[in-house]
Amino acid sequence: xxYSDQVIDHYENPRNVGKMDDKSENVGTGMVGAPxxxxxxxxxxxxxxxxxxxxxxxxxxxxxxxxxxxxxxTEWVKGKSLDEAAExxxxxxxxxxxxxxxxxxxxxxxxxxxxxxxxxxxxxxGD
Amino acid sequence: MKLPIYLDYSATTPVDPRVAKKMVxxxxxxxxxxxxxxxxxFYGWKAEEAVENARQQVADLINADPREIVWTSGATESDxxxxxxxxxxxxxxxxxxxxxxxEHKAVLDTCRQLEREGxxxxxxxxxxxxxxxxxxxxxxxxEETTLVSLMHVNNEIGVVNDIAAIGEICRAKKVFFHVxxxxxxxxxxxxxxxMKVDLMSFSAHKIYGPKGxxxxxxxxxxxxxxxxxVHGGGHERGMRSGTLATHQIVGMGEAFEVxxxxxxxxxxxVVALRDRLLDGVKDMEEVHVNGDLEQRYPGNLNISFxxxxxxxxxxxxxxxxxxxxxxxxSASLEPSYVLRALGLNDEMAHSSLRFSFxxxxxxxxxxxxxxxxxxxxxKLRELSPLWDMYKDGVDLNSIEWAAH
Numbered sequence: 001x002x003y004s005d006q007v008i009d010h011y012e013n014p015r016n017v018g019k020m021d022d023k024s025e026n027v028g029t030g031m032v033g034a035p036x037x038x039x040x041x042x043x044x045x046x047x048x049x050x051x052x053x054x055x056x057x058x059x060x061x062x063x064x065x066x067x068x069x070x071x072x073x074t075e076w077v078k079g080k081s082l083d084e085a086a087e088x089x090x091x092x093x094x095x096x097x098x099x100x101x102x103x104x105x106x107x108x109x110x111x112x113x114x115x116x117x118x119x120x121x122x123x124x125x126g127d
Numbered sequence: 128m129k130l131p132i133y134l135d136y137s138a139t140t141p142v143d144p145r146v147a148k149k150m151v152x153x154x155x156x157x158x159x160x161x162x163x164x165x166x167x168x169f170y171g172w173k174a175e176e177a178v179e180n181a182r183q184q185v186a187d188l189i190n191a192d193p194r195e196i197v198w199t200s201g202a203t204e205s206d207x208x209x210x211x212x213x214x215x216x217x218x219x220x221x222x223x224x225x226x227x228x229x230e231h232k233a234v235l236d237t238c239r240q241l242e243r244e245g246x247x248x249x250x251x252x253x254x255x256x257x258x259x260x261x262x263x264x265x266x267x268x269x270e271e272t273t274l275v276s277l278m279h280v281n282n283e284i285g286v287v288n289d290i291a292a293i294g295e296i297c298r299a300k301k302v303f304f305h306v307x308x309x310x311x312x313x314x315x316x317x318x319x320x321x322m323k324v325d326l327m328s329f330s331a332h333k334i335y336g337p338k339g340x341x342x343x344x345x346x347x348x349x350x351x352x353x354x355x356x357v358h359g360g361g362h363e364r365g366m367r368s369g370t371l372a373t374h375q376i377v378g379m380g381e382a383f384e385v386x387x388x389x390x391x392x393x394x395x396x397v398v399a400l401r402d403r404l405l406d407g408v409k410d411m412e413e414v415h416v417n418g419d420l421e422q423r424y425p426g427n428l429n430i431s432f433x434x435x436x437x438x439x440x441x442x443x444x445x446x447x448x449x450x451x452x453x454x455x456x457s458a459s460l461e462p463s464y465v466l467r468a469l470g471l472n473d474e475m476a477h478s479s480l481r482f483s484f485x486x487x488x489x490x491x492x493x494x495x496x497x498x499x500x501x502x503x504x505x506k507l508r509e510l511s512p513l514w515d516m517y518k519d520g521v522d523l524n525s526i527e528w529a530a531h
Contacts (some may be wrong), residue, residue, distance in 0.1 A: 034528030
């Protein structure tokens with residue numbers, strides 16, 4: 001399968017790889033997917049008291065498109081409010097990375113991951 | 128070193144230059160271009176002679192009579208002809224067939240078709256090392272069983288079934304025994320004189336011959352009769368009609384002869400390469416060989432690198448031509464059905480790579496591969512949340528994953 005240049009770029013130089021302390025009050029964690037399906041994404045966001053995403057980290061087990069989708073997402077969410085981040089659509093990710101139809105589920109997973117991370121931090125803060 | 132390095136000899140092999148030369152001689156006006164079925168002139172006789180010479184070469188490799196060799200377009204057609212041919216011819220005797228869950232799709236899909244026609248098929252579960260035992264076969268044979276079809280060497284994991292022992296059981300119970308030998312012929316010894324195998328499928332392109340040609344061995348003593356699947360001019364004693372492709376057949380014959388004379392050398396070569404690759408990666412954590420390591424054709428090494436996904440691993444190993452699962456299924460997103468049938472969990476099945484070596488693989492190429500594999504696995508584990516969890520002592524089976 002031929003990958004787009006954007007996917008290869010993110011795959012070879014993934015942005016914001018890492019792990020945050022998921023116990024921290026300021027960190028929201030979204031872990032989605034399943035090993036059985038061949039992808040697991042863990043997206044973490046560090047959120048200021050004003051509700052702005054200051055930093056984001058990811059680790060992904062999955063194909064190149066899944067890794068690229070989560071890497072791109074970490075770039076996009078930084079500086080956004082939680083509401084703005086939760087509105088990111090998989091179609092925008094798929095378009096930016098030029099994902100082929102069989103890889104659309106990778107972008108869906110990335111959307112699920114940010115939604116789950118936002119939900120986690122909101123629950124922690126009792127929003 | 129030519130990149131990407133070809134480590135996918137189980138998918139196909141390059142044609143040996145000795146073979147290609149013989150084939151070229153059978154194409155043009157000044158070569159042996161005639162129709163082997165033309166009985167009325169020199170061109171036909173000469174082509175027929177070349178075809179019969181090749182039939183002898185194929186028979187010699189497996190210690191058979193050349194009259195037991197039927198040319199086909201490849202192992203897939205041979206499997207179809209053997210299984211459907213026996214099932215249809217013997218359907219008044221019974222409509223039960225036995226095979227295994229890890230056969231090639233050419234066998235499994237043919238069996239599915241027979242199920243749609245009203246036959247019943249038993250799919251044996253191999254042991255976790257990939258091997259189907261003779262006892263399992265004996266237990267599965269029933270009054271109405273007409274055929275057992277099992278592969279000699281598995282295409283994904285290289286394990287070798289004991290076809291001699293299974294043949295004894297089938298013969299004693301008067302059940303036909305078909306063996307798909309696409310991955311074994313020319314690589315490990317096959318003796319049809321001593322093995323009680325009734326039908327055997329062969330392919331040329333797995334053993335340095337051309338694609339598009341294969342053969343089916345059909346035993347004469349005791350005689351095996353089957354129903355033709357391709358009808359026409361009655362070629363190949365009515366079992367497979369169609370003009371014989373002289374150049375392809377000559378190529379297959381030459382490839383089988385080279386394989387026979389070079390078998391020991393070829394085998395020692397792949398054993399050394401396999402050991403070299405395995406030694407180069409086995410000290411890494413959570414590296415598992417899939418399938419029995421002893422009862423195995425050594426040109427195949429199937430390894431799972433736990434907590435790393437196979438497709439991304441292949442992406443970072445772009446300088447290596449390798450496969451995750453078999454070439455026929457790697458376009459799908461499903462993990463290998465063969466590895467699943469061995470009882471591997473999904474993340475291990477998703478993490479597997481098949482390396483296969485051959486006549487033209489060098490030690491330098493294997494050393495280069497080792498370096499690339501180590502770097503890729505290390506990088507992807509750094510990226511893997513599953514690896515983090517493993518390192519933190521989390522049992523992945525204890526987590527409720529949201530399947531998608």
